[in-house]
Amino acid sequence: MLEPSSQTPDYLISPITTPAPPSPPPTKPNQFLSLISNRPSLRVTSEFDSDSRVFFHKVSCKLFDDLAKLKLSFVNNVKREISGSLLALTSKHLSIHYDPEEQNALIKTSFDVGPKLQFKAAHDVKAKRGEVAMVANVADPGYAVEVSSPVPYIGLPKATIRFPTGEVTLEEREDEEVPRKLLINGILKGPILNGVGAAHYTDEELRLRYSYKDESLSFIPSISLPSNAVSFAFKRRFSPSDKLSYRYNFDSNCWSAVYKHTYDKDFKFKAGYDSEVGEENGKAKTAPMKMKVQFMLQ
Structure with missing residues (x-):
């Protein structure tokens, strides 16, 4: 009687595999x-x-x-x-x-010099003039103070105080009658009647403006004091690609209308009418037709 062999058959022996060489480390692309x-x-x-x-x-x-x-x-x-x-x-x-054509360059720069401090500068190469400014964010959100001065230095620096509902600017200017005087300009805005109201005070003129806007309609009347110049703008969006804009000035009877159609993101068409209505030497002023066609390729 044959005795079983103590050796393991060849088909049960696992083959000896050579370990694969380590892959080279990935090369970082040159940025x-x-x-x-x-x-x-x-x-x-x-x-x-x-x-x-x-x-x-x-x-x-x-x-x-x-x-x-x-x-x-x-x-x-x-x-x-x-x-x-x-x-x-x-x-x-x-x-x-x-x-x-003028062989001139305007250079502007701005960078942060601290967590809440920013430096800004502008230089006109041909005129050899510029402006430097420092902006400090004193509180969050929307509160800041900016102090700017022309270069070369002329008079006192201009100071601007910004807050969430507007800003106030103090600036010294020279006039023919008054050598130097301090002017105060400002902007104040806030929500009024489902829209936004704004008051602009510049060069002793006050302009009141109201803006209402929704998905399809915009209405913007405004009045300037003390000239009492009244105007309003109206915009109507009929579809995502069609929009009509209309503007009328009551003091000069000047009005304009513009129609804009967007075919796609690369082609836009504008056509409008701009008129100056009134009497000039007993005759009506010319009312030219204007058309603008805009092509965009990207």
């Missing part, structure tokens, strides 16, 4: 190269004004993963002459606006 390799999105806007018969063009794109924005704007007439060009580079802390 600078990724910012450069990403193609910036380009947006082109062209608008035609039939009254002045000129085209307004704007070309803009975002750079460095939306950290900065480059914008070029210029005017083109029917003779294909280009004028009014302006090149702007803007970011969170720095903006540069360059005018090629």
